[in-house]
Amino acid sequence: MRLLSEDGGPAGPSLVYPDLAAEVSRREAAGSPRWVWAAADEAYPWLLDRGAPRLARCHDVKLVEGLLLGHEGRHRRPRSLGAAWARLEGRPEPEDPPESGADDQPVLFAADRHRLPPDADPLTALVAVHAAQQRRIAGSGHPERMRLLCAAESAGALAAVEMGRDGLPWSARVHDDLLTGLLGPRPAGGARPAVLGDLALRIQDALGAPVNPDSPAQVLPAFARAGVHLASTRSHELRGVEHPAAALLLRYKELSRIHAAHGWAWREAWVRDGRFRPEYVVGGVVSGRWATRGGGALQIPRLLRSAVVADPGHRLVVADAGQLEPRVLAAMSGDVGLARAAGEGDLYAALARDAFAGDRPRAKIGLLAAMYGQTSGEAGQLLAVMRRRFPAALALVESAARTGEAGGVVRSRLGRTSPAPSADRFRDDTADPDDGASPDRRAARSWGRFTRNFVIQASAADWALAMLAALRRRLAGIGPEPRLVFFQHDEVIVHTPAELAGLVADAVTAAGDEARRLVFGPVRVLFPLQTHVVECYADAK
DNA sequence: AGCCTACGCGCC
DNA sequence: AAAGGGCGCGTAGGCT
Known part of the structure; x- marks a missing residue:
C-alpha cells in the first residue's frame, strides 16, 4: 500500500506501507489530516474493514469533480479520477464506471477502478487532479462557498458510509x-x-x-x-x-x-442483526439531496416508525429542521417581511398573521406555490398576495424560473448548479410568446418550475449537509458511541447511550447554528431544529 | 426472460 | 389562461 509522504507534493516520493489501515490510524491520531482519495465510497469501507478508525476529514475527488463540472456548465462529463486526469492531460475521457454497490476491491489506488489508462500512475494522477481541483475552486465566483461545499459533500461521503454500515435500529x-x-x-x-x-x-x-x-x-x-x-x-x-x-x-x-x-x-432483504442498512448515495440528486439504493430508506412510512427502537440503555435523538425551505428563501432573498416571519418558530403562523388575516393554511399554500410554481386553483390568488407583501422573496424565485425558461442555469447558495436542460426535454421558443400552449412552451415552463425550486431545494441541501458535517464532528467530540444512524433531507437521527442524549441534543442545536452561520452568514433568520429524545422513532412526532 | 414505460404511492 | 419541485420502488402490461 502506498501513501504520499507529507513532504511529497506532486513530484515527491510515495511511501509504501504493508499495513495501510494501521498507518492511516497513526496519522489520524497524530494530527487532523484531510485524506485525499479518488472516491470515499470505495476507499473508506475498505479501510474500515481493515480496522482503520473513523476519519475526520477527506477530499473526495469524484464528488468534488461533479460539483466543479456542474459549476462550469459541464454536468454530463464523467467524474471519475481517470476522467478528470484525462481532461488534464488532454486525452480522451473514459466513461464513468456504472454505479454499483459495495465491493471488495482489494487495493486503494487501483487504476482500473477509476478508469485510468494502464500507463498512468494512480497516485500521480490523484495528486495532479487534486491540485487542479484546488485551482478551480479558487477560481470559482465564490471560492469560500465552493470550498465549504466541497468539504461538506466530502464529509457527507464519510457519514454516508458510516451510516450504511451502522444501520438504523429496527425491531x-x-x-x-x-x-x-x-x-x-x-x-x-x-x-x-x-x-x-x-x-x-x-x-x-x-x-x-x-x-x-x-x-x-x-x-x-x-x-x-x-x-x-x-x-x-x-x-x-x-x-x-x-x-x-x-x-x-x-x-x-x-x-x-x-x-x-x-x-x-x-x-x-434489508434488516439484519436488528439494523436496517440502506446504501446512501451522496450526490445522487442534482439538488444535492442524497438518494438511497435499496430498501426505500427515504420513505419509511410513518405507520412503521414504531419499529425503529433504540437498543436497551440507549435513546434516539431525532431532530428535524421544520419549515426549512421557506426559511432558506427568507435568508437568501433578504426579504424583510419574510425574514421577520422566519425569525419566529412557526413561520407559517407569522406569515398568516402578517399577510393572510391569520389564515395559516392559506399562508402555507401561498408560500409553497411561490416555491413550487403552482398557480392553479386558489394558489394564483394567494401568490398575488405573496408578491405584494414579500416582493424580494418572490423576485428571487421568479427570476430563477425565468432563467430556467430561457434555458439558463441557476445555483444554490454554496454554488451547486442546476443542469442545463437537455435538447430533447427543452427547446427555447421565447421568440414566440403568443403560442402559449405549444409543447415547447410547456416544456420551458416546466423547466422554469424546476429551476425555481432548485435554488431553494439545493440551498436547503447546502444547509443540511453543512449541519450534518458539523454534527458528525461534534458527535466525535462527545465520544465513539453516539452514532448518526439516519439522514433524510432535513432530518437526522442519532443513536446514543441514554446518559449522553443531552449532550447529543446540544450538539444538534449547535450544529444547526453553525450551518446557518457558515452557509448564510449573519442573517436573522432562524433555522430551528426540533429535537426529541425518544426510545422509539414514532414518539418523535 | 429481460427491458421499458405508465401508473401509483410512500417520504421530504 | 394555464402552468405543483425532488426522489425510490412496487405492479401491470407492452416490447424485444
Missing part, C-alpha cells in the same frame, strides 16, 4: 406485530395475505365484475360501468367517491402497499 418483533395486526399472520411461501385476497373479492362483488385491484386499466372501466367516472384511481380521487367499492379499494391499496413495500420480504 423485527415490533415490525412483525404491526404487520400481523394489519395483514393477519404471515402466509407461507410469500403468498398474498388472506386479508388482501378477501378485500379483492369484496371489491369485485361491489363492482359486479372481476377486476385486479392493482390494475388501473381494469379498475377504471369497472367503476365506469358502475356509473362512477374517474380520471384516475389515485387515492385522493377515490376518497371523494360514494360507491362502496371505493372505500374497499382504498383499504386494499393501503394494506397491499405495506405488504409489498415494507412487509416480511422487505425485512428479510
